[in-house]
Amino acid sequence: MPERTVFQSVAHRHVVSVPPHASVLEAACIMTTHHCSSVLIIDSSGVMLGILTEHDLLTRVLAKGLSPQTTHVSEVMTRDPHCVGPDLKVADAILIMIERGFANLPIVSASKILGVFSVRDAMPRELGNAVSLAEFHDQVNDALG
Numbered sequence: 001m002p003e004r005t006v007f008q009s010v011a012h013r014h015v016v017s018v019p020p021h022a023s024v025l026e027a028a029c030i031m032t033t034h035h036c037s038s039v040l041i042i043d044s045s046g047v048m049l050g051i052l053t054e055h056d057l058l059t060r061v062l063a064k065g066l067s068p069q070t071t072h073v074s075e076v077m078t079r080d081p082h083c084v085g086p087d088l089k090v091a092d093a094i095l096i097m098i099e100r101g102f103a104n105l106p107i108v109s110a111s112k113i114l115g116v117f118s119v120r121d122a123m124p125r126e127l128g129n130a131v132s133l134a135e136f137h138d139q140v141n142d143a144l145g
Contacts, residue, residue, distance in 0.1 A: 009117065015113050018073055027052050028068060037053060038104040048106065049079065051077060081102075093122075
């Protein structure tokens, strides 16, 4: 069975987004409605400014005692998130996520936002392949010192 690409694997083909002036509460409600773990922050001209994830909600809003009703997403989003192309293999995307501590990767092609890849989009076999790659990278790094 050929390896799937991140674009082939994404559950949500539509882009879930909010403008930078949206409140964190609005973003959380949209994420809940769409059953997704992140929302892209996109300005009026369609440019992606950042991403707001479940992790951001916990660490940058709740843990700091900020008000979800009055805090704008632009204040707590991850700016200029790491993006991947639609042809990247799922195992390679998961490897990036493991190595860099990401849970979501926007998929972009020719400046067009195609979706967001999440570990939830991966199959168990693909997760296993990525973990094997990560272990191999660790072994190589250890051997090279």
